Amino acid sequence: MDFLAFIQRLFPDLKQWLSRLPDKREAHKLCFLQSDALLLGIFMFTFRFPSLRDFCVSARADEFLINLGSCFKIQGVPSDDGLRYILSRLEAGQINWVLKNMNETIRTRKILKDQFILDEYELVVMDGSGHLASSKIHHDCCLIRKYDPPPNDDDSDRKLIYMHHELVLALTNKFARYTIPILYEPIRNTEKLQEFEKNDCELNAAKRALFKLRDHYPHRKFIISGDNLFAVTSIVEQLQVLGYSYLFTAKPERNKEVFFNKDFLSFKVQSLERLDHQGRRHRYTYIENIDMVATISRTSSKRPSPKTNLLEYEEICSEGEILYKNAWITDLPLNETTVVELALAGRARFSIENRVFNVLKNHGFNIEHNYGHAGNLPEVFFGLALIALVITQMYILWTGVHPKIRASGSIARHFRNLQVLITQTILKIETSMPSYLKFNLVDKINYNTS
Numbered sequence: 001m002d003f004l005a006f007i008q009r010l011f012p013d014l015k016q017w018l019s020r021l022p023d024k025r026e027a028h029k030l031c032f033l034q035s036d037a038l039l040l041g042i043f044m045f046t047f048r049f050p051s052l053r054d055f056c057v058s059a060r061a062d063e064f065l066i067n068l069g070s071c072f073k074i075q076g077v078p079s080d081d082g083l084r085y086i087l088s089r090l091e092a093g094q095i096n097w098v099l100k101n102m103n104e105t106i107r108t109r110k111i112l113k114d115q116f117i118l119d120e121y122e123l124v125v126m127d128g129s130g131h132l133a134s135s136k137i138h139h140d141c142c143l144i145r146k147y148d149p150p151p152n153d154d155d156s157d158r159k160l161i162y163m164h165h166e167l168v169l170a171l172t173n174k175f176a177r178y179t180i181p182i183l184y185e186p187i188r189n190t191e192k193l194q195e196f197e198k199n200d201c202e203l204n205a206a207k208r209a210l211f212k213l214r215d216h217y218p219h220r221k222f223i224i225s226g227d228n229l230f231a232v233t234s235i236v237e238q239l240q241v242l243g244y245s246y247l248f249t250a251k252p253e254r255n256k257e258v259f260f261n262k263d264f265l266s267f268k269v270q271s272l273e274r275l276d277h278q279g280r281r282h283r284y285t286y287i288e289n290i291d292m293v294a295t296i297s298r299t300s301s302k303r304p305s306p307k308t309n310l311l312e313y314e315e316i317c318s319e320g321e322i323l324y325k326n327a328w329i330t331d332l333p334l335n336e337t338t339v340v341e342l343a344l345a346g347r348a349r350f351s352i353e354n355r356v357f358n359v360l361k362n363h364g365f366n367i368e369h370n371y372g373h374a375g376n377l378p379e380v381f382f383g384l385a386l387i388a389l390v391i392t393q394m395y396i397l398w399t400g401v402h403p404k405i406r407a408s409g410s411i412a413r414h415f416r417n418l419q420v421l422i423t424q425t426i427l428k429i430e431t432s433m434p435s436y437l438k439f440n441l442v443d444k445i446n447y448n449t450s
Contacts (some may be wrong), residue, residue: 002400004071043389051369059423175344210244223244227249237306
């Protein structure tokens, strides 16, 4: 099977990375290897199985064990509860270490094209999303939301929803041709937060994740892109300390001082307009070196307001209708040679919604299904889904599989076909795969699931 051979060719050390993660179980009681359990979790998401039990039942077939055993030396498949027990003691940081090794492998092989912004920065998009919610199943780390029941509900008390959210950082380029997860941070409650009846939030998770990003990738220059939630002084000041640049969505409702200063200093505002081959006008309006917050609000803290630059962009069709409009704040220089590229990078932020969260929830990964709730299972399964997403994204970018995907009709259907093949047929593993894999990063990828 070319898919298994592709994984071996692109990530030959994947099994070794997983085997290096510490196992907290007692050595004399081990029946199944932790690295095998991790690989099984990855393949459960890769082959789009609807549940953990369905996967464990199908994986015990002789054909499945022979196919995976020939490539990854998997010795056996535990029950669904046994798999949960093995994975429950892992932590998100260990999964992040595997993601780091995978991304460094992709980088050293120079697979990604048009990777740099302004010839020196890599674009990292950051966003959070929920993947589990229940009114019954919960533990101490769940986020809690209260809501009022409908009037016809017999229970007059306010009800509670227990949730799990994750913050994801993913590498992309200005054309959003790919979105490769490189790190994730659980948004979870702690004993200290529970003492004050507070929930953890995306901002706090972002502050933790940015420090971890610096630890994992100390020598890489990133532009951190995110929505308007992150366009606050605390995040901007932390990025300045870490040496990262930023490109955050700006809105007049939340960044009042930025837009007020732009209007007040209107004589400093510059503009640029370009016409493309489709007759659409692209209008760029920008101003540099303005305060993020009011100076008077910083008097008590004796800290100067951080300076920022504002870029506004409009795409206008030939009939005069505005097709797209947005604004960003950034610390990068704005001029006629940079605003076009930065506007493209700002628009690429939506790739994390389309190619990470949407794919995980609606294209066969079933990440909103409760695979387990004990220990760190929600975070671990989410991390394994991200590893599977990296593998599948690189696989569908590989030119060797494009004819087979077109013949299947969609990417999701192609992986469902692989699921049937690997569990019902003893496959011949492709041994003649070239050492150099060619990837297509020009054509847009269609995630049609029909």
